[in-house]
Amino acid sequence: MALSGIQIYKLLPQTNCKECGFPTCLAFAMKLAAKQVELSACPYVSEESKAQLAESAAPPIRLVTLKSDGYEVKAGNEVVLFRHEKTFYNKPGLFVKIDDLQSPEEIKDAIAKADAYQVNYVGIGLGVDGFAVEAASGEAGKFGAAVQAVRSASKRPLILVGSDAAVLEAGLKVLTGETVMIYAADANNWEAMTHLAKQHKAVLAVSAPDVESMAALTEKVKEKGVEDLALAVDGGNLSKMLALSTQIRRLALKKNFRPLGYPTIVFPKNPEAAAQAIVKYAGFIVLDHFAPELVYPLLVLRQNIYTDPQKPIQVQPGVYEINNPQPNSPVLVTTNFSITYFSVANEVEGSGLPAWLTVCDAEGMSVLTAWAAGKFDAERIAKAIKTFSVADKVERKRVVLPGHVAVLSGELEEELPGWEIRVGPREAVDLPKFMKEAL
Numbered sequence: 001m002a003l004s005g006i007q008i009y010k011l012l013p014q015t016n017c018k019e020c021g022f023p024t025c026l027a028f029a030m031k032l033a034a035k036q037v038e039l040s041a042c043p044y045v046s047e048e049s050k051a052q053l054a055e056s057a058a059p060p061i062r063l064v065t066l067k068s069d070g071y072e073v074k075a076g077n078e079v080v081l082f083r084h085e086k087t088f089y090n091k092p093g094l095f096v097k098i099d100d101l102q103s104p105e106e107i108k109d110a111i112a113k114a115d116a117y118q119v120n121y122v123g124i125g126l127g128v129d130g131f132a133v134e135a136a137s138g139e140a141g142k143f144g145a146a147v148q149a150v151r152s153a154s155k156r157p158l159i160l161v162g163s164d165a166a167v168l169e170a171g172l173k174v175l176t177g178e179t180v181m182i183y184a185a186d187a188n189n190w191e192a193m194t195h196l197a198k199q200h201k202a203v204l205a206v207s208a209p210d211v212e213s214m215a216a217l218t219e220k221v222k223e224k225g226v227e228d229l230a231l232a233v234d235g236g237n238l239s240k241m242l243a244l245s246t247q248i249r250r251l252a253l254k255k256n257f258r259p260l261g262y263p264t265i266v267f268p269k270n271p272e273a274a275a276q277a278i279v280k281y282a283g284f285i286v287l288d289h290f291a292p293e294l295v296y297p298l299l300v301l302r303q304n305i306y307t308d309p310q311k312p313i314q315v316q317p318g319v320y321e322i323n324n325p326q327p328n329s330p331v332l333v334t335t336n337f338s339i340t341y342f343s344v345a346n347e348v349e350g351s352g353l354p355a356w357l358t359v360c361d362a363e364g365m366s367v368l369t370a371w372a373a374g375k376f377d378a379e380r381i382a383k384a385i386k387t388f389s390v391a392d393k394v395e396r397k398r399v400v401l402p403g404h405v406a407v408l409s410g411e412l413e414e415e416l417p418g419w420e421i422r423v424g425p426r427e428a429v430d431l432p433k434f435m436k437e438a439l
């Protein structure tokens with residue numbers, strides 16, 4: 001049974017020392033009861049109390065990790081229903097499925113292509129996380145060869161898909177030392193699958209037609225000694241998938257219902273279902289094929305959903321050289337919000353025109369937001385120009401302000417005597433034309 005805030009409070013030191021970041025032990029206890037903090041934030045809890053608090057301190061959704069040579073995919077450990085309440089922590093692993101009906105050579109080619117796929121999104125490298133191998137043939141020999149072929153083309157973590165434990169074992173034998181997921185145990189095969197998962201220290205996906213039977217099945221599997229589980233959510237119908245995923249997350253977080261306190265796994269039947277699974281609340285997503293036009297938007301969506309809403313993605317403030325700038329090249333100015341930086345940098349780079357791009361520390365905000373918040377003003381811009389010794393790089397001292405902050409030009413002239421202050425366009429897309437015609 002989960003403890004209430006008052007019950008937890010009684011087990012805390014009650015000294016109100018504030019070291020946990022909360023003004024009182026009671027405030028900390030309430031947060032702990034709501035799963036919004038970790039017990040380790042209080043350094044003064046006695047060992048006896050720790051033992052009693054263990055259940056309340058345990059994450060409501062168990063952290064499950066798949067591992068292979070140098071790769072890890074983690075899912076679970078989430079503490080909120082909505083990302084704006086805090087943040088989502090572990091991005092759902094994006095897997096691509098292949099089956100053992102193809103020849104080993106075909107499998108290797110397909111896997112190598114997906115494995116090599118990498119995109120750069122606002123300075124972050126994104127790609128798929130692993131592969132799922134389906135035992136469609138029902139033959140252990142074929143399945144083992146298919147897993148071997150996948151493993152020879154990629155080192156990323158694997159999910160083995162099938163209903164026959166004896167067939168799946170042929171794949172597990174190829175993957176010694178790895179933490180693999182077995183998909184899936186159901187009412188008919190759960191004993192054999194649980195035995196297999198225990199033997200190979202694998203994560204076991206559990207499949208059932210409704211939450212009640214799923215909860216009953218996870219309890220039975222857990223009793224047999226397998227605790228790293230994933231809950232299979234059908235990815236065929238958007239509304240049913242949304243309802244089930246939300247019900248599982250809500251019961252785990254709000255009711256602390258341990259039998260459903262595991263990450264989910266979804267095999268979406270279409271791109272819309274895959275997108276929904278990212279937003280609501282999959283731990284592992286298995287796509288039925290690889291295509292860049294399918295994977296790219298999903299990777300970007302996932303990146304955005306799993307970015308801490310209170311910490312925008314930022315680039316390092318500094319001077320960025322674009323297209324080999326010379327001493328007579330202009331100095332452009334922008335903020336360190338990643339999307340703003342890459343919008344400007346990509347436009348200028350694409351134009352082939354050289355420039356010194358000075359990025360000011362605006363606490364990760366875009367130009368207008370930072371200006372409105374007082375984080376991108378003449379003083380900060382001048383400070384960046386001076387701190388990064390921009391004057392030493394140029395002969396002609398010209399600074400181009402973003403058009404949205406044209407109002408700063410007068411103040412900047414005062415802050416930077418001897419510099420020519422120019423007002424550029426409002427939108428990054430208009431920069432090449434401005435640079436060609438007005439500079």
Ligand code: SF4
Pocket residue numbers: 012013014015016017018019020021022023024025028041042043044045
């Ligand atoms: S650190 Fe521990 S003892 Fe101090 S206020 Fe927080 S909960 Fe209380």
